[in-house]
Amino acid sequence: MRRAAVHLLAGVALAVSATACGDDTADPPGADAPGADTADPPGDTAANVPEECRAAFPQALEQPDLGEIALLPDGFPEPPVDATLCVTAETVGGAQETASYASPASAEEVLAGYETALASYGAARDRDGVGRPIVTANAGEVVIQVTPQEGGFVLAFAR
Template structure:
């Protein structure tokens, strides 16, 4: 299928917040954490404790998760947006500076096809279509008003991107 220009922009929109979140957990001096356990949050996560408030299901798929995720923080999430059509755990919510793009990342044991087929159906009212991103991976795109939605499966889960 032909890749649209907006898919390239959304791919960047998904990647940028995830890179920033991953880098935010890097570095730092060992010391006392908020829970008094010693070490850094990154060291605690590597030791199997995980970051405070991050569900255990998120550890493998989203090791960069630094705290609890909350969908109510996403201003671009369309009103009445459906819950995931597959069993999934919310791991990360993020936005770019200025809020032009936002993401919600979920851990899930569902297959790529189950995720894509589920969102094609769940987002049918938003004109969902299966496409390919800039590197040939299958995605689902949809539109709600001036918000473009992209669903991108990945190992151990998927990411939803919302952009104006």
């Protein structure tokens, strides 16, 4: 059961990671045009995204709300490392949800911090479907996976 849940969550983590790996080297149309305005256009929701999030989660478009994560267990701990919430997302139907954080903490600090913070949920180190180190835990019917990545980490919740 636990191994199947890890592989299920690995798909969520890979999907979230893949969205952060787009080609950000291409210039937007008109960027080289004389007098081109490089400021965010009026009404651009990215202006509401914390600055810490822009490098680690370029897909962040608006201020996230942890309250939107329906699968978040009651009493779930705050991040055990310095972190800024950047993106919340869910799959169609809400069977899987993620909360992505930017953080200056190393992968080891994130893993060790969550291993301790989620001890009451039976936290354990494991590897995801592509071999990256993760922390997994269970809160009743909800499986939790913590996946460090460059510049932050992703919490995934699934039934």
